[in-house]
Amino acid sequence: MTIEIWSGSLRRTDGATANVSIALDRNEETTAPVVSEPAPVVKEPGPVVTELVSGGTIPLSWDSVKNTTRSGPVRVASTLENKSIETHAEPAAVQMGNGSTLRNVRVGKAVREGVRIGDGKYTIEGCWLEAKGAGDDHADVIQAYAGPSGGGPLDLTIRSSLIRAYNEAATAGLFVADGIFGKVTLDNVVFWGGPFGLALYSDMRTIDLYAKNVFFVGPFGWRPFDLRDAGGKVVVKQWENVCEATIKDGKLVPGKKIARP
Secondary structure, three states, rough: OOOEEEEEEEEOOOOOEEEEEEEEOOOOOOOOOOOOOOOOOEEEEOOOOOOOOOOOOOOOHHOOOOEEEOOEEEEOOOOEEEEEEEEOOOOOOOOEOEEEEEEEEEOOOOOOHHHEOOOEEEEEEEEEEEEOOOOOEEEEEEEEEEOOOOOEEEEEEEEEEEEEEOOOEEEEEEEOOEEEEEEEEEEEEEEEEEEEEEEEOOOOEEEEEEEEEEEEEEEEEOOHHHHHHHHOEEEEEEEEEEEEEEEEEEEEEEEEEEEOO
């Protein structure tokens, strides 16, 4: 089953246009390994990070996230730290509960849907997050989803992390839509690849965006970001040092600054 939440025409940076539909949920069968057993609930000790600290080190490769142990797909109730998640599961390899934190976690390899969140408060820091779709997937690295009737407010903070998406069978690195409103804070974050690196679709109320030291590494299938008023409104509250960038010899090389949208 596919739930289509938006369809229409998009214009690429080369001037071409195409009809596109974006879906959130589905039950298609694919050849990639799927974990059918229930994911364990993680209740590891550690406080939820609430104070934003700028300038941490961004992991620029899978191996940059050190001192991890391998885990299967998980539902996170409080804090998940120092884990490597490499196996696909539906609806996502990592399902975060309200008030939870990911810290020093890497997600990728066979993962086709990375992190799923809903309304509530979430913190992601020091992570490499990657999802690569296949077949009829609409892969998101991080997806915020509240359902057609909406939910409560979102307060999502991502810092010192890299979000790796791809152009095939994908939607975006971070996709916020379908009933979500609230606040998204990005501090010291790299979006690498995908049809869009960042896609915020406000279809009900307001999504406030705070972006500081955010770097977009292409190629992107359409463009680096898509901020869309789709019945609600996306409000850019902060746009500081947002740049195009490349990764060369394992180092982040900032390029041209991107004008505030």
